[in-house]
Every structure is written in structure tokens, then in C-alpha cells.
Amino acid sequence: DAKTTQPPSMDCAEGRAANLPCNHSTISGNEYVYWYRQIHSQGPQYIIHGLKNNETNEMASLIITEDRKSSTLILPHATLRDTAVYYCIVRAMDSNYQLIWGAGTKLIIKP
Amino acid sequence: EAQVTQNPRYLITVTGKKLTVTCSQNMNHEYMSWYRQDPGLGLRQIYYSMNVEVTDKGDVPEGYKVSRKEKRNFPLILESPSPNQTSLYFCASSFGPIGTHAYKQYFGPGTRLTVT
Numbered sequence: 368d369a370k371t372t373q374p375p376s377m378d379c380a381e382g383r384a385a386n387l388p389c390n391h392s393t394i395s396g397n398e399y400v401y402w403y404r405q406i407h408s409q410g411p412q413y414i415i416h417g418l419k420n421n422e423t424n425e426m427a428s429l430i431i432t433e434d435r436k437s438s439t440l441i442l443p444h445a446t447l448r449d450t451a452v453y454y455c456i457v458r459a460m461d462s463n464y465q466l467i468w469g470a471g472t473k474l475i476i477k478p
Numbered sequence: 479e480a481q482v483t484q485n486p487r488y489l490i491t492v493t494g495k496k497l498t499v500t501c502s503q504n505m506n507h508e509y510m511s512w513y514r515q516d517p518g519l520g521l522r523q524i525y526y527s528m529n530v531e532v533t534d535k536g537d538v539p540e541g542y543k544v545s546r547k548e549k550r551n552f553p554l555i556l557e558s559p560s561p562n563q564t565s566l567y568f569c570a571s572s573f574g575p576i577g578t579h580a581y582k583q584y585f586g587p588g589t590r591l592t593v594t
Contacts, residue, residue: 399581410482410568410585411521454520465536468513468520 371455376473385442387472389455392436398458400431401466402440404451411454414440445476480505484569484586491559492594499554499589501569509572510552511536511583512544514565521568527552528575559593566590 372390379385391400401416415422415429417438422429428441442449452471482503491497503510508529513521513536523536527546541563543555552571556563569586 401581403583408566408588408590410570410587411583412585413582416582465523465526468522470518470520 370467371457371469373453373455373469373472375470376475378475378477379442379445381447381476381478382444385445385449385474385476387440387442387453387455387474388437389439390437391455391457394435394457396435400429400438401456402427402429402453403456404449404453405471406448406451414453445474447476447478450474450476480584482569482571482584482586484567484589486589487587488590490592490594493560494558497556497559497591499556499567499569499591501552501554501586502550503552503569503571503584504550505571505573505584506549507571507573507584508549509575509581510546511570512542512552512554513568513570514538514563515568515588516565524554524567556591559591561593564591564593 399416399418402414403411405411414426415424417429417431431438452473454468454471456466485500511526512524515521522538524538524542525536525544527533530546530549533544533546546552567589570583572581572583574581
């Protein structure tokens with residue numbers, strides 16, 4: 368089954384760039400990689416998604432390696448409000464409609 | 479304002495007493511899902527719906543039922559709740575199907591359920 372691997376936790380200084388890695392070595396060629404975050408126990412919030420090319424929006428940048436086996440979410444100027452659990456997600460291989468959510472990375476932004 | 483609403487937000491109930499958690503979205507989305515989240519785990523999908531009257535099981539459907547009679551509503555039904563269904567529940571909706579560029583999920587605020 369397609370799945371992702373993320374470090375369980377990371378720290379980052381306020382104002383610095385936060386780089387969150389994700390390994391998805393079993394992803395197939397036409398699958399998107401999605402990133403969401405969850406602040407405390409609120410509903411998860413969509414951040415960004417990508418297929419092959421790097422993507423950028425108002426929240427973050429997504430860098431996907433050429434072989435698509437891994438990606439990095441970049442928060443360019445982290446603030447205290449970016450403290451959250453970040454999930455890297457791919458589709459389940461045997462389903463058209465299910466996403467596989469791992470345990471995510473707990474990102475703590477320190478002042 | 480585009481949003482997904484869930485009610486109730488908090489619920490304490492006893493084993494065996496049927497309950498329904500409502501979910502409604504105002505974005506005319508076709509796709510809706512229910513998830514549960516337990517401590518230290520990511521979200522696990524319970525059921526999903528691709529459109530009105532079209533639903534299917536997710537990863538952990540046992541003990542739950544859903545219905546999709548209207549596009550905007552997707553209630554989660556626990557016919558006979560048990561303590562192992564104590565969890566944080568999220569409803570989500572999206573415009574497009576998973577795996578497409580349009581698959582951006584909007585989540586509700588969550589329902590914290592305790593079954594004693």
C-alpha cells in the first residue's frame with residue numbers, strides 16, 4: 368500500500384524557513400502528494416499539493432524530487448502560529464477514493 | 479463563507495444509545511468523508527460518498543452507518559455506540575475526486591465523542 372514516512376517531530380526558530388521532509392517511495396507515477404496541517408485538535412487545513420513540478424502558494428512551497436520518491440514542504444518564514452502537526456498524504460493504492468494519513472510531523476516553532 | 483459544519487461539537491453518551499452526528503457543507507461539493515482520529519494517530523477514514531445516494535466503506539467502517547440523501551448533508555450514525563468509538567470525528571468535503579487537481583478537502587471543526 369502506498370504510504371508516507373515523516374519524522375515525528377521537528378523544531379524551527381521563528382522567522383526561519385521550516386523544511387518538512389516526506390518519503391513516499393511507493394508512489395505511482397500519476398499520484399498527487401498532498402500536505403495538510405492540524406493545529407491542536409482543529410479540523411485539518413489544506414496547504415498544498417503537487418504532482419511532478421514544484422508548487423508554491425500563499426502558504427508554502429512544495430519541492431518534489433525528480434524521481435518523486437520524496438518531497439519537502441517549505442514554510443518560508445515560520446511564525447508561532449505555524450506550530451501544528453503536518454501531514455504528507457498520498458492515495459491508497461487499492462482505492463480511488465481513500466487517502467492514507469500517517470502520524471505526521473509535529474512542528475514546533477520556537478521564539 | 480465556505481464551510482463544513484458539524485453538530486454536536488461535544489457529546490457524552492452511554493453504551494448502546496443510538497446517536498447521529500450531522501455534517502453539512504455549503505460549497506456544493508460532491509465528495510464527502512467521515513474520519514476518526516485517535517491519540518497519536520493520523521486520520522482514519524470511516525465512510526465516504528461520491529455523490530447523493532453513493533457511499534462506500536473506508537478503513538474503519540465497523541459500527542458506523544452513513545446516508546447521503548442530499549448533496550449538502552452527510553450524517554454519521556452510530557446505532558449502538560461502544561466505548562471503543564470514543565474518538566474525535568471529522569467530516570470533510572471536496573469538489574473533485576481524489577487524485578485530481580480538484581481534490582482539496584475542507585474539514586469541519588470536529589466532534590469529540592465519549593462513550594461510557
